[in-house]
Amino acid sequence: MTTVAVKPATMAQALTRALRDAMAADPTVHVMGEDVGTLGGVFRVTDGLAKEFGEDRCTDTPLAEAGILGAAVGMAMYGLRPVVEMQFDAFAYPAFEQLVSHVSRMRNRTRGKMPLPITVRIPYGGGIGGVEHHSDSSEAYYMATPGLHVVTPATIADAYGMLREAIASDDPVVFLEPKRLYWSKDSWNPEHPTEVEPIGRAVVRRTGRSATLITYGPSVPVCLEAAEAAQAEGWDLEVVDLRSLVPFDDETVCASVRRTGRAVVVHESTGFGGPGGEIAARVTERCFHHLEAPVLRVAGFDIPYPPPMLERHHLPGVDRILDAVARLQWEAES
Amino acid sequence: MTVLEQRGGYRPAPPPAWQPRMDPAPLLPDAEPYRVLGTEAAGKADPDLLRRLYAQLVRGRRYNAQATALTKQGRLAVYPSTTGQEACEVAAAMALEERDWLFPSYRDTLAVVARGVDPVEALTLLRGDWHTGYDPHEHRVAPLSTPLATQLPHAVGLAHAARLKGDDVVALAMIGDGGTSEGDFHEALNFAAVWQAPVVFLVQNNGFAISVPLAKQTAAPSLAHKAVGYGMPGRLVDGNDAAAMYEVIGDAVRHARAGGGPTLIEAVTYRIDAHTNADDATRYRGDGEVDAWRDHDPVQLLERELTERGLLDESGIEAAREDAEAMAADLRARMNRDAELNPMDLFDHVYAETTAQLREQRALLRAELEAEHDDQGDLDDQEGDLR
Numbered sequence: 001m002t003t004v005a006v007k008p009a010t011m012a013q014a015l016t017r018a019l020r021d022a023m024a025a026d027p028t029v030h031v032m033g034e035d036v037g038t039l040g041g042v043f044r045v046t047d048g049l050a051k052e053f054g055e056d057r058c059t060d061t062p063l064a065e066a067g068i069l070g071a072a073v074g075m076a077m078y079g080l081r082p083v084v085e086m087q088f089d090a091f092a093y094p095a096f097e098q099l100v101s102h103v104s105r106m107r108n109r110t111r112g113k114m115p116l117p118i119t120v121r122i123p124y125g126g127g128i129g130g131v132e133h134h135s136d137s138s139e140a141y142y143m144a145t146p147g148l149h150v151v152t153p154a155t156i157a158d159a160y161g162m163l164r165e166a167i168a169s170d171d172p173v174v175f176l177e178p179k180r181l182y183w184s185k186d187s188w189n190p191e192h193p194t195e196v197e198p199i200g201r202a203v204v205r206r207t208g209r210s211a212t213l214i215t216y217g218p219s220v221p222v223c224l225e226a227a228e229a230a231q232a233e234g235w236d237l238e239v240v241d242l243r244s245l246v247p248f249d250d251e252t253v254c255a256s257v258r259r260t261g262r263a264v265v266v267h268e269s270t271g272f273g274g275p276g277g278e279i280a281a282r283v284t285e286r287c288f289h290h291l292e293a294p295v296l297r298v299a300g301f302d303i304p305y306p307p308p309m310l311e312r313h314h315l316p317g318v319d320r321i322l323d324a325v326a327r328l329q330w331e332a333e334s
Numbered sequence: 335m336t337v338l339e340q341r342g343g344y345r346p347a348p349p350p351a352w353q354p355r356m357d358p359a360p361l362l363p364d365a366e367p368y369r370v371l372g373t374e375a376a377g378k379a380d381p382d383l384l385r386r387l388y389a390q391l392v393r394g395r396r397y398n399a400q401a402t403a404l405t406k407q408g409r410l411a412v413y414p415s416t417t418g419q420e421a422c423e424v425a426a427a428m429a430l431e432e433r434d435w436l437f438p439s440y441r442d443t444l445a446v447v448a449r450g451v452d453p454v455e456a457l458t459l460l461r462g463d464w465h466t467g468y469d470p471h472e473h474r475v476a477p478l479s480t481p482l483a484t485q486l487p488h489a490v491g492l493a494h495a496a497r498l499k500g501d502d503v504v505a506l507a508m509i510g511d512g513g514t515s516e517g518d519f520h521e522a523l524n525f526a527a528v529w530q531a532p533v534v535f536l537v538q539n540n541g542f543a544i545s546v547p548l549a550k551q552t553a554a555p556s557l558a559h560k561a562v563g564y565g566m567p568g569r570l571v572d573g574n575d576a577a578a579m580y581e582v583i584g585d586a587v588r589h590a591r592a593g594g595g596p597t598l599i600e601a602v603t604y605r606i607d608a609h610t611n612a613d614d615a616t617r618y619r620g621d622g623e624v625d626a627w628r629d630h631d632p633v634q635l636l637e638r639e640l641t642e643r644g645l646l647d648e649s650g651i652e653a654a655r656e657d658a659e660a661m662a663a664d665l666r667a668r669m670n671r672d673a674e675l676n677p678m679d680l681f682d683h684v685y686a687e688t689t690a691q692l693r694e695q696r697a698l699l700r701a702e703l704e705a706e707h708d709d710q711g712d713l714d715d716q717e718g719d720l721r
Binding site: 024036056062064066067069070071072073075076078080082094097098101102104106107108110111112113114115146147149168169171179198246247248250251265316 | 469483485492498499517658690691
């Protein structure tokens with residue numbers, strides 16, 4: 001009889017646990033990708049799965065992302081639930097055609113006869129000092145593709161709960177893992193994973209009255225830190241963690257903005273053509289008469305992801321968020 | 335002097351343990367396409383099988399003609415004909431067992447129909463109706479794939495999954511010569527060989543990728559030779575010889591089913607018609623070339639073999655024609671009816687559960703349609719779904 005204790009865990013460990021529990025609960029769940037077997041993935045998220053479930057259920061594939069995802073389509077057609085790992089954000093691009101031309105639309109083109117329950121795990125975003133092609137935030141591409149769910153956890157409980165839900169979903173889910181949060185620690189009881197809100201619901205991580213920071217994934221802790229720092233200025237910031245970009249929770253976001261009257265969207269992805277534009281437009285369309293200031297965006301610059309020695313200038317940080325909040329105040333007073 | 339010679343040759347010394355892992359010779363295709371009709375091998379073929387192949391070829395030829403006519407009447411948006419390639423299409427369907435799966439390209443409607451799918455349902459993509467008119471699970475036929483070669487990895491994944499489940503199911507994936515240049519072709523063949531997946535890849539080399547001839551597509555000795563690089567056997571077959579096609583595909587299917595892994599088959603054939611009705615084939619090939627292939631017509635080849643051997647007479651030929659005519663008449667009649675489409679269905683089947691965003695858009699479309707139609711009865715009452 002083991003004593004169940006709440007102990008610190010990392011997000012990577014919670015994801016491993018989610019995969020393991022999903023595989024144990026459902027024999028049709030198959031993990032596949034480059035290096036996911038013997039090595040346990042370059043981030044060790046699939047650590048031990050090949051040993052526990054065998055190489056047929058946790059498979060080292062040839063190094064070919066289109067082939068990995070394409071094979072997953074066929075496996076899903078035959079009744080399996082493939083969980084595909086794309087090693088890094090930019091490595092997923094060769095699989096983009098499979099994702100857009102087949103994965104996203106198979107349910108629709110077959111009028112519901114052939115749903116594809118595929119989870120595509122993609123470690124994404126910067127902040128870990130990765131060299132070129134290891135730090136992209138590609139969520140806008142996936143958001144622009146109807147038929148895909150696009151989700152990204154920011155907490156350890158969400159990492160576990162949302163991955164379990166993604167794997168159980170009958171629809172394809174692009175599961176974006178904020179790689180800079182892989183080693184974040186929190187108290188988490190893996191024997192009784194915290195129940196979390198379902199995919200599609202945003203969560204207010206911090207309540208406040210002055211303005212709403214709308215954010216997701218790797219920018220959630222940054223926004224929480226900014227909100228703490230803002231208290232010194234007398235600003236009481238609310239932080240909404242979207243969790244799910246598709247579908248989008250207009251209800252929670254707009255309820256928050258209507259309370260605060262001001263909003264800043266924060267993400268690492270580029271601002272131009274990025275998720276923030278869509279979010280700002282949605283908020284403006286729905287909450288215009290409640291807004292005291294324009295919806296602002298704090299995003300990555302509109303540049304190819306910079307080399308690691310310069311990435312701190314590119315990534316939205318606390319100061320840049322507070323500057324935006326200050327501009328909201330100014331707009332309100334003028 | 336080449337660049338490599340200037341550098342003193344690029345030939346890194348192999349590490350001590352290195353050795354070729356297998357003898358490539360058994361994987362190599364024959365120098366000439368395999369043939370049955372007109373050879374001694376034809377005498378060993380089952381007469382019933384040859385007659386069934388013939389009936390399907392005649393149907394296939396008539397189907398191609400009818401579908402092409404439907405494009406001229408505006409009933410089909412487009413039809414990529416397989417006139418001249420019927421033997422490949424028919425053999426692909428007939429060489430499979432019921433439990434096997436077919437992964438067709440956009441040109442392979444005829445194989446889909448020969449597999450048992452309703453001809454009208456097989457044409458919905460080309461008609462502009464819903465993208466896939468049939469239930470893929472019913473006849474184990476994947477949707478017609480328009481992006482080139484992207485359905486090949488699906489075939490590999492399905493065959494692999496079937497084997498993991500212990501089912502002796504084989505997947506046959508069809509592709510044209512142009513598609514062999516795509517990256518997904520390479521990835522699919524590589525995966526299939528590494529996994530020893532029960533897959534058969536059938537390349538119909540019909541000479542052209544729209545207008546680009548094979549010589550500009552590949553520098554390989556033949557497309558079948560590509561198999562060797564992946565570690566699977568390559569077979570070269572006369573794509574206009576229905577008996578040879580049936581035998582070669584059947585052999586590959588049995589080989590895969592028995593755990594022997596994948597095979598790459600190159601069927602050498604010719605597209606008599608243009609790429610589609612939107613294409614002008616006279617810009618890239620002469621009549622002489624087409625006429626030479628007309629003399630090697632798949633229907634005529636088999637008909638000659640059967641009549642010369644006394645397995646088919648005029649009444650048999652007439653019966654096959656009548657059967658094909660009846661099929662064409664039925665197709666014509668049903669295609670001439672306007673498709674009944676409900677615009678409200680646009681929002682179904684995007685996700686398992688519709689999203690709030692789609693519910694809003696659905697309500698917008700419904701309001702637009704109500705404004706268009708004074709008569710509410712024109713619309714199915716789907717108010718309840720709006721929630």
